[in-house]
Amino acid sequence: MKLATQAIRHVDLFAGIGGLRRAFDAVGSHCTFSSEWDGFSQQTYEANFRDNRKVDGRDLRDVQAGEIDDHDILLAGFPCQPFSIAGVSKKNSLGRDHGFADLTQGTLFFDVVRILKRWRPAGFLLENVKNLKSHDGGRTFEVIRRTLEEDLGYELHYRVINALHYLPQNRERIVIVGFKEPTSFSWDRLVLPPIGQTKMSSILHPEDGSEDPEGEYTLGPRAEVNSKYTLSDKLWNYLQGYAEKHRAAGNGFGYGLVGPDDTCRTLSARYYKDGSEILVKQDGRRNPRRLTPRECARLMGYDDTFRIPVSDTQAYKQFGNSVAVPVFEEVARIMLPEIERIKKSKPQTLQAVA
Template identity: 30%
Template sequence: MKFLDLFAGIGGFRSGLEMAGNECVGFVEIDKFARQSYQAIYDTEGEWTAHDIRTVRASELPRADIWTFGFPCQDISVAGKQKGFAGKRSSLFFTVTGLIRDLEEKNRPSILLIENVKNLLSINGGWDFLKLQIELDEIGYDVEWDVLDTAEVLPQHRERVYIVGHFRGRSTRKVFPVIRSSREIDNGSNTVNTITTRYGDAQGAGSYISESKSPKIGVKQVGNIVDTGNFNNPQRGRVYDPNGQSPALNCMRGGGLEPKIVVNPHRFNKGGVKSISPTVTAGSYKDNTFVTEKMRIRKLTPLECWRLQGFTDEQFHKAEKVNSNSQLYKQAGNSVTVPVIKAIADRMGYNDNRQKTSTQSCVSRK
């Protein structure tokens, strides 16, 4: 099937849908740095594109079976001001549905694939999510949704709500629940839920982060290297045991918000790391490592963060050539998780008894 990639970011939707055999016909992304990564990673030559969804007219849009859009979450996230659909950014959801209203019914996409933070279900007492359902109903879509955790396929605890809209009369397949018989997801060139990375410390020894091919259970915070009483964002100093899951990646703006792990924790404490002093009294960064009086701590690298979202190393290195580390961190945190999209896409398509047109192809259910 053909799809249109709205609020495209670095192409998490695109990677997952293409892995399931679908074809991208165009994309919209306003952030110039995300566009640079997107165009470096994918073959976009000749595709329709636009920068700002607010300036797009329905008549410009290429025909597509699927529209994907992880519309901005800043007004919905528990970390934001929680204005919900009253906010300027998250209300862009209605900009997309406005474009659909302007299309003749025969030209409307058969499937909508939408992603946002879990808080969308409950913000403003659940009224905003009800507004979303009413809006989709009014433009002709029956909806289903589920909360899926990236930890099912990758060692990152990241719960997001995924919504699928089915245009009435097109006989599209029910998607949820998504049930997997195996946690191993093949991303073409490598198993993406293996985020093993080699890191050489000052002694020349090495430690591994998440060596296992199966997701670890639980996020294990072992301490904080900032004084949480005098610092307005304790997340900046949180330190995690590498034997647990990563916390949910965010856009990591302002520096210092990258997830931090203990290097070789068992070398410092045979029973495992029990605690870390809440305030660092001595230490310095060297080669991405913070050395305290008792142990060595390091930030996850941009590559590791991209792996935690299911991107291949090849994709990361293409983006790395056109963007700074700060942008690469931000882009990973803002992305959807590729293998989760792939799992959903594997179940999307038309019922087998529906006659396909020459421009549509069925995605077989696995």
């Protein structure tokens, strides 16, 4: 789906494994700069985007705004842990700061602001957890809104979108879109399939020989899932006991067991620990199994051409931290005409603002 009719350029900040870039590449935008500090994510990114330049691996706080290449759209999935429900709960239990008070991650939003202020791109897209809007009683989001809308002068639009429209995963994320000039942008233009119509069967290995075996994920002529993904008796017994303990206490904690006709919970970066949020039922065996990394890739909207050059542990972390690609491809589709309109209204090369 290539929509751009003139050269649209984007930069990919906190790039991870390139989910946002993949979405905007799909509509014809061109990436001019990528920033990602995690070495394993860089490895996956560079395996899938064969540019002449490497990902800038510095902490974004160490990157001068003027070092970033010219662009029309800034993309940033800035770290969500300081604002997520799970992240806030963990930091509270450890007596640590969260939100903007978390100086290691929470203030990275202002590095995005620093770059927006310098380059004044035609638009931007920011992504974060749903909880960003309610964090700290709404005060965190009010700072973000006021900074982008009032201080920088961008027209702001935001909406929480669930990946269940496209994928068999309940994954709600807030999408924040901004334009430097007034536009006719409307979320009503999103074409969202009915929620929940896509089931786990669309991402699970069929294990019937209709797909080729892949690495250590699937084996043999039927490409059956490697037995290493089946939970051990010890882990399965622990998860069942843990769930029962919380059920007795009236809590909702526990594993999520799914079959081909189901949808699943949110895939998290902690999936590598025990896989408990998404366990796949197995016929003829007592214990369920984890998803393979390839199934995790499919669950996030990456097709099977996407290369996974890292260990299972790193792959689980990367896909758990990724965006749901089809959601953002649709957002990119409705953003592009507005970006092109802004470019046509100012037919000149963007210049950095001192």
